[in-house]
Amino acid sequence: MSSEDRKLDVLRAIVEDFVSTNDPVGSRALSERHNLGVSPATIRNDMAALEEEGYIAQPHTSAGRVPTDKGYRLFVDRLSATKPLSGAERRAIQSFLAGAGDLDDMLRRTVRLLAQLTRQVAVVQYPTLTRSSVRHLEVVDVGPRRLMLVLITDTGRVEQRVLELPLAVCDDDVNELRRILNTHLQGRRLADAHAALIDLPDVVTPALRPVMTTIVAGLVEALVDQPEERVVTGGTANLTRSAMDFPNSLHPVLEALEEQVVLLRLIGEVDSSTVLVRIGGENPHEGLHSTSVVSVGYGAGDTALGGLGVVGPTRMDYAGNMTAVRAVARYVGQMLAGS
8 A cells, every 4th residue: 555545544534533523533543443554653654744735733732633624625535435325215215205295395305304314504406497498388367467477397396477468368368378388488498498489479469469578578587587596495403513613603604504696606506417515615605614515416317407415514424415415316306307
């Protein structure tokens, strides 16, 4: 075994012990707890080299060392395998999510499940509208010169808008508008819908053209140009169990978790093929520099419809959390594909 491989084994042992105990790790403890195959003197030398290279640090005058963000980064990058879920855990995930009544219920269940599996804060993004396709467009007369548009996507997301019309319409007009909208938009990705929308006023009779123009403008503005992005969070109370990992204050972390834009940046910029781990200062928001974020996309194939992940202290079970996040994302994608 090369000296670099041996140092990596020492770093791995330090990370595992520190995550487990939250106590600085000394060379004697490593020698007693781990079969590293070298003498305590060699372990001390390797620890000194790791400290000099910035992978571990001495938090106070005790002999123990703790991993730095750089050390966690190397540990995560060199993870040979994540922890496999047991068959019982996989069945429990599938059964819990399969019991959802609709998209909102499934995402609420997802954050509860992730928070329970990882004991971290769970964050799940609603399926992104621009990556979704139109399943159905319902048109409902809700009053004099007013229509409600209800858009149902293939991911189960439902969006509705009430439009003020330039003229009154009858039931036959509403039926005709519904037929034309679904004929031209059903099955089309919302990201590509703009091209189909702009031609719709020319498809209807001249009498309905002003109404269709209003509908198209409403759809373009509300559902294509400015899609509303939302996230669901759960398990924030788990942070209090790790209060010792935030010696300065939890407030910056809690404030960051209240910002939808921050959360979307954390979990919305991922694909469904790779689990992304951001550690400490790698997070774009300063309030999260004391945390790590494990995230991945969910959806069919490599196309992510949205992202999900967990936020917690840098002292976390990376292998276990990466496994849980990947597994839950896979089941969410399967549920949406079958919806």
